[in-house]
Amino acid sequence: MSLYRIGIIAACLLLGTGGSVKAQSVEERALQELRADSSARTRFVTRATMYGVGYANVFDTYLSPQEYKGIDFRISRESMRMTKWMNGNVSLQSFFQADIGYTHNRVDNNNMFSGLANWNYGLHYNFPITPNFKLLAGGLIDLNGGFAYSLRNGNNPAQARAYINLDASGMAIWDLRIKNYPISLRYQINLPFMGVMFSPNYGQSYYEIFTLGNWNGVINFTSLHNQPSLRQMLTVDFPVGRAKMRLAYLWDAQQSKVNDIKTHTYSHVFMVGFVKELFLIRDKRKK
Known part of the structure; x- marks a missing residue:
C-alpha cells in the first residue's frame, strides 16, 4: 500500500x-x-465497549417452581476485523459479555441473584450485496459460565451454570447516511445447535457431586431438542464529535430442559458505549 x-x-x-x-x-x-x-x-480493527441495563426473567426448577423477574445489569466488549482467508472475505469476531441480575418472585417473598459470563469467538464469511450493505454467515464457539442463587433456600441455595456450544451465526450490516450524517446499522443472530452442559440431577446436591464423587449423568449433550436458545442484537453506530457511539438492544433467551430440570433466563437489555477504530501497524522486520 x-x-x-x-x-x-x-x-x-x-x-x-x-x-x-x-x-x-x-x-x-x-x-x-x-x-x-x-x-x-486485515489491519483495520473495530472495538466496542458497552454498558447496559434491562429486564430479566429467571426460572430454575432446581431452586424454585416460580419465575423470578427483575433487573439485569450488563457489560460487553467486542472486537471485529477482516482476515486474509478466502481472498479477504472472512471476518473474525470476539464478543464477551457478563451480566448480573437481581429478581424477585410473584408473591414477593424471595429474591434471587443470577449471573452469567459469555464469550463468543468465531468467523463469518462476508457477502457484499451493495457497496453499503452486506450479509455475513458463519459459526462461533460459545462459552458460558454463571450461577443462580436463592436468598431463602436452605439445602440447595445455588445452581451452577456451565455449558459450551457451537453456534450458527448471521449478520446484516448497512452503512447509510441521513443528510450527510453517517450511521451504521447491524443485526446479528446466534443460534446454538450442539454442545455440552453441566447439570445436577433433579434433587441431587452439589455435596454428592463434588465430595462423594457421584458424577453420573451430570455432563449432558445438548442441541435444539433440550436447549432451544437464541441471542439477537441490534446496534446503531454514529459519530458524536470526535468519538463514535454505539446504541444496542440485546434479546438474550437461554433455556434448557436437562435431567428433569427446566431453566430459562430471558433478558431484554438496552446498552450504550463507544466504538474505537484502530489501524494496526505491522513490523516489517518480522517475517
Missing part, C-alpha cells in the same frame, strides 16, 4: 468522525481505500 494511502488513513483516524463535512469526506475516502486494499482491511 502506498504512503499516500497510509497518510489518508492515519489522518482519518486522528481526526475521528467529528468536524466538518470536508473532514467526513476524507474519512469516506479512507474507508474506500480500506475496502479496496485487502492488506489494509
Whole structure:
C-alpha cells in the first residue's frame, strides 16, 4: 500500500468522525481505500465497549417452581476485523459479555441473584450485496459460565451454570447516511445447535457431586431438542464529535430442559458505549 494511502488513513483516524463535512469526506475516502486494499482491511480493527441495563426473567426448577423477574445489569466488549482467508472475505469476531441480575418472585417473598459470563469467538464469511450493505454467515464457539442463587433456600441455595456450544451465526450490516450524517446499522443472530452442559440431577446436591464423587449423568449433550436458545442484537453506530457511539438492544433467551430440570433466563437489555477504530501497524522486520 502506498504512503499516500497510509497518510489518508492515519489522518482519518486522528481526526475521528467529528468536524466538518470536508473532514467526513476524507474519512469516506479512507474507508474506500480500506475496502479496496485487502492488506489494509486485515489491519483495520473495530472495538466496542458497552454498558447496559434491562429486564430479566429467571426460572430454575432446581431452586424454585416460580419465575423470578427483575433487573439485569450488563457489560460487553467486542472486537471485529477482516482476515486474509478466502481472498479477504472472512471476518473474525470476539464478543464477551457478563451480566448480573437481581429478581424477585410473584408473591414477593424471595429474591434471587443470577449471573452469567459469555464469550463468543468465531468467523463469518462476508457477502457484499451493495457497496453499503452486506450479509455475513458463519459459526462461533460459545462459552458460558454463571450461577443462580436463592436468598431463602436452605439445602440447595445455588445452581451452577456451565455449558459450551457451537453456534450458527448471521449478520446484516448497512452503512447509510441521513443528510450527510453517517450511521451504521447491524443485526446479528446466534443460534446454538450442539454442545455440552453441566447439570445436577433433579434433587441431587452439589455435596454428592463434588465430595462423594457421584458424577453420573451430570455432563449432558445438548442441541435444539433440550436447549432451544437464541441471542439477537441490534446496534446503531454514529459519530458524536470526535468519538463514535454505539446504541444496542440485546434479546438474550437461554433455556434448557436437562435431567428433569427446566431453566430459562430471558433478558431484554438496552446498552450504550463507544466504538474505537484502530489501524494496526505491522513490523516489517518480522517475517
